[in-house]
Amino acid sequence: MTVRHLDALFAPRSVAVLGASQRPHSVGATVWRNLSQGFQGRLYPVNPKHSRLGEHTAYASIDALPEAPDLAVICTPAATVPDLIAALGARGTKAAVVVTAGLSAAQKQAMLDAARPHTLRILGPNCIGMLVPHLGLNASFAHANARPGPIAFVSQSGALVTAMLDWANSRQIGFSHFVSLGEHADVDFGDMLDFLGSDPRxxxxxxxxxxIESPRKFMSAARAAARNKPVIVVKAGRSAQGQKAAASHTGALAGSDEVFDAAISRAGMLRVFTLQHLFLAAELLARFRDNRSEQLIVLTNGGGAGVMAADAAAHAGVELATLSPDVVATLDRVLPANWSRANPVDIIGDAPAQRYVDALTALRQARDAAILFVQAPTAIVPSTEIAEALAPLASEKPPRVLGCWLGHSAVNRAREIFRDAGIPDYDTPEEAVRAFSFLRQYHRHQIELMETPPALPDAQAMDLPGVREIVDFVLRDGRELLTEPEAKELLKRAGIPVTPTRVVPAEAQAAVYAAETLGYPVVLKILSHDISHKSDVGGVRLNLHNAAEVQQAAEAMLQRVAELRPGARVEGFTVQPMIRRRHAHELIVGASIDPLFGPVILFGQGGTAVEVIADRALALPPLNATLARSLIGRTRIAKLLKGYRDVPPAREEAIVSTLVAISQLLADVPEIAELDINPLIVDHEGAIALDARVRLSAACPAGADRFAIRPYPQSLIEHHTLPDGTALTLRPIRPEDEAQHRAFLEKMDPEDIRMRLFYSRRSIEHSELARLTQIDYDREMAFIATRPLPEGGEETLGAVRAICDPDNDAAEFGVMVRSDLKGRGMGWLLMDRLVRYLRGHGTRRIVGTVLRENHGMLGLAKRLGFTIEAHPQDPDLRHVELPLR
Incomplete structure (x- = not known):
């Protein structure tokens, strides 16, 4: 379940408190007092030991209540909870807050089993409860009420709930909802994100x-919510250790906290690391979200304050903008001759209010930079006067200005003026710069949010049968670890360039013969199923130039392995050409399986010191080119890859292709448990894998079904022929279809667009197109009908779409066929494909809203078996519905 009956939880008309009492300091008494002090709905105390609680009649049991309450708050012993939930469900209650702690695993399961037949939703157990301030609803045993406001706070920690409430009240921060999830046996973060993401308050x-227990549900809900409003996360457990026993570098490097970072980034959310930062980010994103600046200009009346802001910017990685000659010239005309003439812009401490206005007006010419205004109070001009002068200009849209009034009592009124004008305000330059850095990070995550890439890129050449042949052979052989030649052959068949490798017996002369065949210089490596990291036992020798060097290296290698790993079975040697590229970089590309989020891809600086260098970034698959470039850009080595001095830029497309290929391997080969390419050598000519390590598992930990984000559903592609002979491809829409979809809409008649969208505007913005083409395939489906173009590529001829509610109860549909192609049966074909998909998806019904005069759509709906009724809210509309079960 997701949002079903959460309205009864967060907007009840009546509440019963089971275990309400007057016993001092008890949970039941505290909850009852909190509810009775502000809630305007009907309240029912339930306790057989009391006949009244204050002005309210008390009831001995649930059956004795005069009505079924919308919400029940349970404060009774753990053993009573399952039976109470069963009684509430039978009575018709749809939501319960279980503040009771100490339920055993069996009692929790019994509680859930009792709720399930009635679809009764449960918050908790072992939670503080929840508050909805605009309703006066305090269904908790918190020590204070929350102020009404626009921020929702959801926490797993009950202690943190009360501490945060106290902290927020001291700073006059208000909330729309304040929720303690407790053990979140039923209502979890996914449910809360679905509910709050569409909550107008x-x-x-x-x-x-x-x-988090349900990663795909969480990711779907998070991505949906983050499209609508900022979602900011503090995650506990940052110091969790990685997988110590992993067989690959990637498995050792990919600690769970780094994977969580990757998930937050991909979902379009923002992660911060302290509670203070949580509110810094919330204020800025609420007031300053539309600002897309990457650089900052500091405007101040004090040099020291400017230096503090500049230092904070350097520490946070925020670039200070260089003032253009035009801006400098304008400032020269309005500022004293001794102004700083650089950024930070110091307008001198004796500045009157008009000088601030003139300087800010000039700096607003630099439209690609945000402006941090820092003012220290002086005896010359009151800060209040400066704030009143600046507020109209600083609050102009789009937002450009951040405020920082240094001090306390002397600037309190100035802060209020800025905040009342909707201008973000911070106590220190460091806070302001940190908040601005959060904004930049948030926008980068939003870019990733808009990407839902295919699991199988059109350009990716993969020999999947060949890959399966290697995987099946190794597993039949009773092994998990592939040998280096097997791993390289697997990568080669996946479309990744690898060095040619010869396998020879564990004899020095055999190695010499292979080296003579390949040509010098060569690389010699030990081949053993029992040795994962060859360099740890001296099992790698580079740059061997002749037969004598190869023979000596082979003999020494066998001796060293015998000494260090006497039990290891040595199958032989591998010999490969020594790849020497003057300007090459050593990279690592890998994959491992996170216990929660499933397959994860790693990229970073490679080599034998990869763990020490620790220059890496993680991403959740599936990846496309955009997401692969974003992953590369999150590493330090990304700057080197762009070229420097006499080193040309590395061929980024080759790295991107490798990352996308790894993503595809994880989707198509579920047996892959760990994978390393280290090093992947890359320069301006391309990329090539010099060494590879792959571990398999018959438990199939990878595969598209384990992805935290559902990849492009390639299996849903169909091919059809219309009665007139037109050959069509019916397939799910992709992010890459944006330009094609724009062309499709531009060929529609305005009247057809009005029939479908209820307005006649033909132009459509990028943001709207992105929402149409970049979809969450777990919750939405759009099929398009396409045909090939003579000059290459394809064009879209029709589209059908359905958006499921989070409970998968109803899907609202819409269908469009290009205006010049109507009457050929394409609408029927698209609708039939959608109905078949939704039925297989488990959706209960498909519904739609159609204009009364849209006779074509109404006729099609009737032929498909839809019921057609007058819309209850608009006589010009018709409601159509088709049961799918």
């Missing part, structure tokens, strides 16, 4: 997370 969502 919530402007930003703050989460304190300790654990």
């Amino acid at each position: 919530t402007r930003a969502i703050l989460l304190y997370i300790e654990s």
Whole structure:
């Protein structure tokens, strides 16, 4: 379940408190007091030991209540909870807050089993409860009420809930919802994100997370919510250790906290690391979200304050903008001759209010930079006067200005003026710069959010049968680890360039013969199923130039392995050409399986010191070119790859192709448990894998079904022929279809667009196209009908779309066929494909809203078996519905 009956939880008309009492300091008494002090709905205390609680009649049991309450708060012993849930469900209650702690695993399961037949939703157990301030609803045993406001806060930690409430009240921060999840046996973060993402009173969502149990549900809900409003996360457990026993570098490097970072980034959310940062980010994103600046200009009346801001920017990786000659010239005309003439812009401490206005007006010419205004109070001009002068200009849209009033009592009124004008305000330059860095990170995550890439890129050449042949052979052989030649052959068949490799017996002369055949110089490596990291036992020798060097290296290698790993079985040697590229970089590309989020891809600087260098970044598959470039850009070596001095830029496309190929391997080969390419050598000519390590598992830990984000559903592609002979491809829409979809819409008649979208505007913005083409395949489906173009590529002829509610109960559909192609049966074909998909997806019904005069659509709906009724809210509309079960 997801949002079903959450309205009863967060907007009840009546509440019963089971275990309400007057016993001092008890949970039941505290919850009852909190509810009775503000809630305007009907309240029912339930306790057989009392006949009244204050002005309210008390009831001995649930059956004795005069009505089924929308919400029940349970404060009774753990053993009573399952039976109470069963009684509430039978009575018709749809939601319960179980504040009771100490339920055993069996009691929790019994509680859930009792709720399931009635679809009764449960918050908790072992939670503080929840508050909905605009309703006066405090269904918790918190020590204080929350102020009404636009921020929702959801936490797994009950102690943190009360501490945060106290902290927020001291700073006059208000909330739309304040929720303690407790053990989240039923209502979890995914449910809360679905509910709050569409809640009109919530402007930003703050989460304190300790654990997540349903990663795909969480990612789908997070991506949906983050499209609508900022979602900011504090995650506990940052110091969790990685997988110590992993057989690959990637498995050792990919600690769970780094994987969580990758998930947050991909979902379009923002992660911060302290509670203070949580609110810094919330304020800026709520007021400053539309600002896309990457650089900052500091405007101040004090040199010291400017230096502090500049230092903070350098520490946070925020670039200070260089003032253009035009801006400098304008400032020269309005500022004293001794102004700083650089960024930070110091307008001198004796500045009157008009000088601030003139300087800010000039700096607003630099439209690609945000402006941090820092003012220290002086005796010359009151800060309040400066704030009143600046507020109209600083609050102009789009937002450009951040405020920082240094001090306390002397600037309190100035801060209020800025905040009342909607200008973000911070106590220190460091806070302001940190918040601005959060904004930049947030926008980068939003870019990743808009990408839902295919699992099988059109350009990727993979010999999947050949890959399966290697995998099946190794597993039949009773092994998990592939030999280096097997691993390289697997990568080669996946479309990744590898060095040619010869396998010879564990004899020095055999190695010499292979080297003579390949040509010098060569690389010699030990071949053993029992040795994963060859360099640890001296099992790698580079740059061997002649037969004598190869023979000596082979003999020494066998002796060293015998000494260090006497039990290891040595199958032989591998010999390969020594790849020497003057300007090459050593990279690592890998994959491992996170216990929660499933397959994860790693990229970074490679070589034998990869763990020490620790220059790496992680991403969740599936990847396309855009997401692969984003992954590369999150590493330090990305700057070197762009070229420097006499070193030309590396061929980024080759790295991207490798990353996308690894993503595809993880989707198509579920047996892959760990994979390393280290090093992947790359320069301006391309990339080539010099060494590879692959571990398999018959438990199939990878595969598209284990991805935290559902990849492009390649299996849903179909080919059809219309009655007139037109050959069509019916397939799910892809992010790469944006330009093609724009062309499709531009060929529609305005009247057809009005029939479908209820307006006649033909132009469509990028953001709208992105929402149409970049979809979450777990919750939405859009099929397009395409045909090939004579000059190459394809064109879209029709589209059908359905958006499921989070419970997969109903899917709302819409269908469009290009205006010049109507009447050929394409609408029927598209609708039939959608109905078949939704039925297989388990959706219960498909619904739609059609204009009364859209006779073509109404006729098609009737032929498909839809019921057609007058819309209850608009006589010009018709409601159509088709049961799917």
